[in-house]
Amino acid sequence: MFVRAVITVIGKDRVGIIAAVSNILAEKNVNILDISQTTMQDMFTMIMLADISKMNTDMASLSESLEKKGMEQGLSIKIQHEDIFNSMHRL
């Protein structure tokens, strides 16, 4: 059974962003289901849909690790349960 979360990465485009995030997710046994990204005038926005049902940590620690990595790289990285988006945008 899926439990899905949405990871959003927003910041200035640079080499290694996707690698950095996917490394953390792989470490925590989080499977990436979908990625979409766009770069507009130097602003990088990446949205990943991930399956957290088998992760080897809890949401709080995963969120902390991602936010920390984001701060190191000058990015905003947030993870949220997908229901917040589903409930707002789907009837």
Add this chain to the structure above:
Amino acid sequence: MITPYEVIETIKMIQQENLDIRTITMGISLRDCCHSDGNIARGKIYDKIMRFASGLVKTGEDIEREYGIPIINKRISITPISLVAESSDEESYIRFAETLDRAAEDVGVNFIGGFSALVHKGYTIGDAKLIRSIPEALSTTKKVCASVNVATTKAGINMDAVREMGIIIKKAAALSEKDDGLACAKLVVFANVPEDNPFMAGAFHGVGEPECVINVGVSGPGVVKCALEKVKGADFGTVSETIKKTAFKITRMGQLVAQEASRRLKVPFGIVDLSLAPTPAIGDSVAHILEEMGLEKCGAHGTTAALALLNDAVKKGGIMASSYVGGLSGAFIPVSEDAGMIDAVSKGALSIEKLEAMTCVCSVGLDMIVIPGTASAETISAIIADEAAIGVVNNKTTAVRLIPAPGKKIGDVVEFGGLLGSGPVMKVSEFDSSSFIKRGGRIPAPIHSLRN
């Protein structure tokens, strides 16, 4: 699959436009805590609150973190204390207020509402004691909120209660003089009070409610304003549709959080209150929505119509988003808690008379309004009577939360701090209403209350 555009929109709403869950309020019935010995009753009250609510704050914080939506307040509402304390033969209910305060402190919530009495048809002995205890209770405790319902459409207006509440408000102001009358910011006088309102200071757990319930109050005036900025100049149909769709999205947040909180705490979900509740922060103002609709300043002619549209569109959009909608549900106009309102009053654009007109079309009444410390109890009672009449005749909730700040006059600004904001002192009529108020008795219910 959710599109990237939708993800970004949600994130922007939260991070830039001040979308948040204003409160998760757990309603707890204290009806089984009655006892002829006040100490035993208070023990039961404390234990029950601790038993039900000890997980509330942590659950709120967990949900906040996992879903990424700020949950600003966790609160508790209880059965109107007059009903519970009445069985004990104590003369004052101060110690009940202290027990509630202590329980709120130990559980970690920031307010506990329900130091209340329902007197729209008349007083019981317990009601009278509760009301007399209010000034001291609110000036000696930190987290307790009080309310008194003085009128309903079916019962008419209890003018004896209206007269007493003017006196009580003055007393509460005097006892909290060193805080500029702060006790009055925790006291609401109602007509047609709802039993399930999650917002303070008027929250209590009505007698028709179950043992325990989770109610959620959403908020998002900033989100609505930003949505309207994208349709500048468009006609009213478009304005209404834009507000409806935005209200839907905002309310869905509330529904999600309410259901999650209910599931984790194993407590039934009550209602989502889809009110647009402002805060003093920039970008979180209901007045600015009205100004975005095309008024130079909130309070200009057209404000009542604008607010009527806003209030209605919020409800229409929100109803679809939630399985159970209740509480106050609409737009709030608390003066001291809304940066745009504060500005409009200081510029002379917004008066009490205009606010009174606005209360006819929105979901609350004259809220968080600071008036001169010299205003008489009878004048305050007369203002309450006016609001009660509006509520009773129009079959809606109205309320009065006035602060006659001791020593303050027109031109002064009172700083309450935090979510209570800052209130510029507003003018009330200097003409006398004492002979009207002194009559006493009940104003009968309007004819259209006979609907059977």
